[in-house]
């Protein structure tokens with residue numbers, strides 16, 4: 001049971017890492033491009049990129065909030081970056 005939770009928590013952390021490493025720079029680049037007046041990225045104008053950003057950002061925030069959960073009680077495992085155990089239900093996370 002414990003190992004299952006630990007594995008699940010590891011998966012969630014991995015997902016969070018993927019979001020941070022791959023998608024955040026992409027969002028930053030997109031955000032930067034929308035501030036350039038004559039942006040044309042793959043045929044998309046700044047206004048179109050902006051619309052895509054407004055759709056992507058809430059999804060990212062939700063995905064991050066969803067990933068950063070204790071697999072046991074589904075609440076935030078605490079404010080530390082890499083907790084040993086859930087501050088809520090006390091289940092060991094790694």
Ligand SMILES: [Zn+2]
Pocket residue numbers: 070071072073074075077086087088089090091
């Ligand atoms: Zn918990």
